[in-house]
Amino acid sequence: MIMNVIFLGTLGIYHPLIAAYEYLGQLKTDDISNLKFWGDRVSEARGDPLLVGYDQQGNGVYSLGAGVDVIMTQKSIEQMVKIFDRSEKDLIVQTVFIKRERILLFLHRAGQIKAINRLVTPLVKYLLNQELIAIQQQVENFRNKVRFD
Amino acid sequence: MKIIYHCFGGSHSSVTAAALHLGMLNRNRIPTADDLMQIPFYDKTSDSDFGTIRFMGTDKFGHDVYVMGKKSFSNRYSSILMGVAKILESQDKIIMVNCMDRVNWSMKIGGFTSRRLGWAFLGRPIVSWGTARAFAQLVNLVEITRLKALQNKHDPQAT
Numbered sequence: 001m002i003m004n005v006i007f008l009g010t011l012g013i014y015h016p017l018i019a020a021y022e023y024l025g026q027l028k029t030d031d032i033s034n035l036k037f038w039g040d041r042v043s044e045a046r047g048d049p050l051l052v053g054y055d056q057q058g059n060g061v062y063s064l065g066a067g068v069d070v071i072m073t074q075k076s077i078e079q080m081v082k083i084f085d086r087s088e089k090d091l092i093v094q095t096v097f098i099k100r101e102r103i104l105l106f107l108h109r110a111g112q113i114k115a116i117n118r119l120v121t122p123l124v125k126y127l128l129n130q131e132l133i134a135i136q137q138q139v140e141n142f143r144n145k146v147r148f149d
Numbered sequence: 150m151k152i153i154y155h156c157f158g159g160s161h162s163s164v165t166a167a168a169l170h171l172g173m174l175n176r177n178r179i180p181t182a183d184d185l186m187q188i189p190f191y192d193k194t195s196d197s198d199f200g201t202i203r204f205m206g207t208d209k210f211g212h213d214v215y216v217m218g219k220k221s222f223s224n225r226y227s228s229i230l231m232g233v234a235k236i237l238e239s240q241d242k243i244i245m246v247n248c249m250d251r252v253n254w255s256m257k258i259g260g261f262t263s264r265r266l267g268w269a270f271l272g273r274p275i276v277s278w279g280t281a282r283a284f285a286q287l288v289n290l291v292e293i294t295r296l297k298a299l300q301n302k303h304d305p306q307a308t
Binding site: 045048060067069071075080091 | 199200227232236
């Protein structure tokens with residue numbers, strides 16, 4: 001079955017990125033900041049989905065950030081799929097949430113100032129390390145859902 | 150080709166542009182408030198419509214025309230949806246048109262008053278007046294989009 005997957009969250013360079021790597025079975029939890037695209041503000045600002053890799057069937061796995069409007073963006077993407085006469089079998093959007101979304105967004109915005117970014121980077125890493133199990137659980141639930149469908 | 154006109158609420162400028170594109174409004178005559186209210190979706194959306202891509206019609210060249218409200222996302226929302234189209238290998242079949250730079254203050258204030266505050270009796274005349282003032286700008290935007298769509302039809306690489 002061909003199915004591209006977009007993991008969608010507030011910031012595509014953090015928790016949806018972790019989810020995408022986890023889904024691909026390539027997540028190394030010893031240092032999550034080594035993941036490709038991690039903290040890449042330029043890619044985040046560009047807006048298009050970040051191609052994290054391909055699964056064993058050759059389907060693209062992507063990470064995407066939509067700020068505070070995650071649900072609205074999910075709705076638009078799902079409608080785009082329908083407009084092009086495609087279905088969930090072609091592209092599926094999976095939202096990824098963490099408890100400390102607001103703090104993460106605040107840190108990300110504060111980090112736009114270079115001097116502050118040095119302080120923010122380890123804080124973001126610490127914060128997301130605390131959320132790893134919850135993110136992995138969301139990916140596992142998604143895997144089960146896809147398997148079941 | 151799919152053409153999506155988008156603005157803040159998907160209720161005024163994008164709907165007017167789509168109506169112009171589809172020939173629902175005469176581009177040579179500034180519309181009255183009654184003309185505008187005849188357009189489907191004009192000043193009739195709610196908060197739950199944000200992000201919804203609504204079909205307005207098909208133009209004489211066979212292009213499907215849609216409208217969408219994307220809140221304060223700038224061109225980044227276009228990038229997101231163009232990226233999705235690319236994943237679906239359909240990036241040469243879509244044109245995203247941002248109407249926000251054609252919106253004047255009257256439209257913003259009237260739209261906010263009518264849609265967000267729910268005071269249509271107050272906001273509607275203001276937003277209609279603003280739309281009439283921005284009409285020439287919207288005509289210009291639609292003409293550019295029409296040309297782009299026709300160009301793409303003959304040369305998909307031209308996007």
